[in-house]
Structure formats: C-alpha cells, structure tokens
Amino acid sequence: MSQQEEGEPSDRKKYEFQKVIEDLREYEGSGTQLVTIYIPPDKQISSVVQHVTQEHSEASNIKSKQTRTNVQDALTSIKDRLRYYDTYPPDNGLVIFSGAIDTGGGQTDMITKVLEDPPEPIQSFRYHCDSAFLTEPLEEMLGDKGLYGLVVLDRREANVGWLKGKRVEPVKSASSLVPGKQRKGGQSAQRFARLRLEAIDNFYQEVAGMANDLFVPERHDLDGVLVGGPSPTKDEFLDGDYLHHELQDMVLGKFDVAYTDESGLYDLVDAAQEVLADAEVMKDKSEMEEFFKELNEGGLATYGFDPTRKNLVMGSVDRLLISEDLRKDVVVYDCGDKEEYEFVDRRADTPEHTCEDGSSVEAEEREDAIEYLMNIADQRGTETKFISTDFEKGEQLLNAFGGVAGILRYSTGV
Structure with missing residues (x-):
C-alpha cells in the first residue's frame, strides 16, 4: 500500500472540502450579496483587511438598502x-x-465559512461578490490529481515542465544550434550532414539532461512522462534512448x-487527455480488480453498508472502498x-424504524455515512480509498454494491 505523500492532502481532508463545496454551491443570495475572498x-x-475595509466603504453606494446592509454585514464578519x-x-x-443566504419564504440567514489550508496553494488574491459563492478554484483543486513530466521539442527549441493536477508549470527551456537543411558554401555535403547530425544529437542530449534533472528526483512520485513535438523529432528523441x-x-x-x-506544453496536455484519463x-x-478477484475467488471481500460496517468494527478490513459519488447518511436507532x-439518501427525511423485535423507534442520531465509516476505519488502522465512477467497475461499486465495499485482511x- 502506498503511503500518503508528504504535503498531499489526505482523502479525508479532500472529502471534507468536497462536502463544504457542495454545501456552498447550494446557497443563493437575493442579489449580489455573497462575498468570497481567496487569500494566497x-x-x-x-x-x-485594508481591501475589505475599502469594499465596505464602497458598498455604501449600493442602491438597494437590503443588499447594501447584507454586503456590509458580510464584510464586517x-x-x-x-x-x-x-x-x-x-x-x-x-x-x-x-x-445572507436565502432560506425560503423571503427569509435569509447570515453565514460565514472559513477554509484553511486548501488542498493546493491559492495562486492569487480574489475578491468576488455575486448571488452565488465562487467555488470553481477549489473545485479545480479537487479535480483529477497526478504528477506528470512534460517534454515538447523540435530541432529548434524545447520546453520541459510539470502537469500537477490540472495545472501546467513550465520550468526549463532550451534553444538549439542545429543548422538549417541548406549548407553554406565551401562545405561538402557529407561534412555538413555530419555536423548537422552531431548538433541534433547534442541538442537531444541537452533536452534529456533538462528532463532528467527535473524528473529523476521525483520519479517515485511521478505518474508518467508525456513527450510532444513534430515527427520525426519526438520519435528520434525517444528511439535514441536519451x-x-x-x-x-x-x-x-x-x-x-x-x-x-511554453504554449506547446499546454497543447501536449490537451492532446494527451485520453491517455491521462486512463492513467x-x-x-x-x-483496487476494483482486486476486489472482484477476492469476491469471486479468494473470499476476502465485503460489500454493502452493514456487512462492511461490521467488518470495519471487527478490524478485519484492510482497505475501505467508497464511491466518490456516494451521497448517503447513516441513521442510528x-x-x-x-x-x-439505516442507510438513506442525504436529502431524504429521517425515517422511523422498526426494530427486529417489532417496536417502532425514532432516530437516535444521523450523520454523513462516509465520515461515519472513515472514523471507524481510522480507529482500526484501515486505509480508505475513494473510487471514481469513470469506468465500468467503478460504476458497479456505486450501483450494484451500494457505494461501499472492502478488501479484508x-x-x-x-
């Protein structure tokens, strides 16, 4: 099992942020009165503070008294x-x-939420006032993850950089001394061709040196390398084992x-979307292939909320598998x-429950099912894995197995 990489947010933290984002997306304001501030x-x-004070002063010019009051209250908070x-x-x-968010019936409720240490560093200061909170930058942080090395080259220039999640970071560049195909007067065609091949080889070595210096120290965290350029340059570079x-x-x-x-690095990422999605x-x-193998042959598999919960409590689950699209609560009676x-949809009303002895009881408590299961997993030393629904077996985990499964010890x- 892979250890959590240093500096990488845990699955729990990413899930907690995702849940907050989903709640924030639900909120609406009657007018441009919801304030979002991103602070790098x-x-x-x-x-x-100075910026917020200035915005508070300028908000006094808002014509609508209710909107003006709500914006200034938000800035004061x-x-x-x-x-x-x-x-x-x-x-x-x-x-x-x-x-001030709409709560129905013409009523509003003032809320203030603070998110410390998001999954990735905030890149720039942003002040946003609208009828909805600005969550897109956070959503991008929680999107597809991964660390990929990028190389684009032709015989004139090259650029090397990173793809970190969805963010392209150009790092190094080089220009070649490879002469054009037309030789200068006084040189034999054979000598010119030899010098040109030597220059090409030297340039490929220089590009490989840049890539090696950048990528090799991170090779254990690297998810792959992408190479782009015109043919035959990229083919020569890779076939030459540089x-x-x-x-x-x-x-x-x-x-x-x-x-x-540098723009070629972005073009490379665009061209490699299918490969990146597969990777x-x-x-x-x-994880799912191991789960199905144990389910069909080894017997070290559990699925469904209640059996998985019982195995978690016993400490027999090695890895807890949860669908990324699971949106359920657990109700305790x-x-x-x-x-x-009972395992119920997050937006459903809390049901009454008939116990095994036939008595009807109301809920004792209700909480998010994922947090409930992860708390048990943490106490038992069980690793939690979130599984995407972007492939067939990931969809099966959600639709056929209730979104919850485990590989047993x-x-x-x-």
Whole structure:
C-alpha cells in the first residue's frame, strides 16, 4: 500500500472540502450579496483587511438598502474572522465565504465559512461578490490529481515542465544550434550532414539532461512522462534512448504538437487527455480488480453498508472502498440491547424504524455515512480509498454494491 505523500492532502481532508463545496454551491443570495475572498499564502493579512475595509466603504453606494446592509454585514464578519490570523494566512492560504443566504419564504440567514489550508496553494488574491459563492478554484483543486513530466521539442527549441493536477508549470527551456537543411558554401555535403547530425544529437542530449534533472528526483512520485513535438523529432528523441532509463519506461505516449514553446506544453496536455484519463483511473481500476478477484475467488471481500460496517468494527478490513459519488447518511436507532442502522439518501427525511423485535423507534442520531465509516476505519488502522465512477467497475461499486465495499485482511464470514 502506498503511503500518503508528504504535503498531499489526505482523502479525508479532500472529502471534507468536497462536502463544504457542495454545501456552498447550494446557497443563493437575493442579489449580489455573497462575498468570497481567496487569500494566497504570501498575502499579508493587513493588506486583506485594508481591501475589505475599502469594499465596505464602497458598498455604501449600493442602491438597494437590503443588499447594501447584507454586503456590509458580510464584510464586517470577514474582518472579524481575519483578526484570528497574524501576519500571513496558513501555508496554502485561506478562503472565506460570507453572506445572507436565502432560506425560503423571503427569509435569509447570515453565514460565514472559513477554509484553511486548501488542498493546493491559492495562486492569487480574489475578491468576488455575486448571488452565488465562487467555488470553481477549489473545485479545480479537487479535480483529477497526478504528477506528470512534460517534454515538447523540435530541432529548434524545447520546453520541459510539470502537469500537477490540472495545472501546467513550465520550468526549463532550451534553444538549439542545429543548422538549417541548406549548407553554406565551401562545405561538402557529407561534412555538413555530419555536423548537422552531431548538433541534433547534442541538442537531444541537452533536452534529456533538462528532463532528467527535473524528473529523476521525483520519479517515485511521478505518474508518467508525456513527450510532444513534430515527427520525426519526438520519435528520434525517444528511439535514441536519451532519457534516463527509468523515465524512458514511464513514457505514457508521444503526441503530435505544433508548437514547442511554453504554449506547446499546454497543447501536449490537451492532446494527451485520453491517455491521462486512463492513467488517472488506473489506481482505482487496480483496487476494483482486486476486489472482484477476492469476491469471486479468494473470499476476502465485503460489500454493502452493514456487512462492511461490521467488518470495519471487527478490524478485519484492510482497505475501505467508497464511491466518490456516494451521497448517503447513516441513521442510528436505539433498539434496546443493540443499535440498528439505516442507510438513506442525504436529502431524504429521517425515517422511523422498526426494530427486529417489532417496536417502532425514532432516530437516535444521523450523520454523513462516509465520515461515519472513515472514523471507524481510522480507529482500526484501515486505509480508505475513494473510487471514481469513470469506468465500468467503478460504476458497479456505486450501483450494484451500494457505494461501499472492502478488501479484508482475513475472512470473517460476515
């Protein structure tokens, strides 16, 4: 089992952020009165307070009295929250949402939510006031993950960089000294061709050196390498084994790319979308293939909420598999000498429950099913894996197995 990479947000933290984002997307304001502020880690808090104070002053010009009051109340709440921080925000920055949300019947409710240390660093300061909270930058952070090395080259130039999640980061570039195809006067055709081949070889070595210096130290965290450029350049580069042998084995594909400047790195990512999608979901596919193998042959598999819960409590689950699209609550009922459970849709009303002895009882408590299961998993040393529905077996986990399954350490008969 892979260990959590240093600095990478845990599945629990990513899920908690996802849940907050889903709640924020539900909120609406009657007018442009919901305020969102994204604060990067290098932005001084005093500067943010100054900006908020200025916005508070300018809000006095809003014609609608209700909107004006709501915006100024939201900004006052944000200033109050900023007092809890010293010179700078936490390591990855800070996001604050505040505003009067519609609760129905013409009523509103003032809320303020603070998200500290988002999954990735906030890139730039943003102040946003609208009828909905701005959640897209956070959603992008929680999108497809992965670390890929990028190389684009032709015989004139090359660029090397990273694809981190959905963010392309150009890092190094080089220009070649390869002469054009037309030789200068006084040189024999044979000598010119030899010098040209030597220059091409030297340039390929220089590009490989840039890539090796950048990628090899990160090779254990690297999910793959993508190479782009015109033919035959990219083919010569890969066929010539210029890259470090471990990187050569990690090349996921070579792609036709027209440009080899920094924009070519973005074109390369666009051209490789299908390969990237397959690579992203490979880890999930591997988990599900192991689950189905144990289900059909080994017997070390459990599925469904209640059997998986019981195995978790016993400590017999090695890996808990949860569908990324699962949106359920667990409702707990006190049935005298034992607790009984129901697994219900998150938006459904809490049902009454008939215990095994025939008595009807109301719910004792209700909570998010994923958090409930992860809490047990954490206590038992069980790893939690979120499984995408972007492939057939991932869909089956959600639709055929209730979105919850596990690979066992030992057979329990549950």
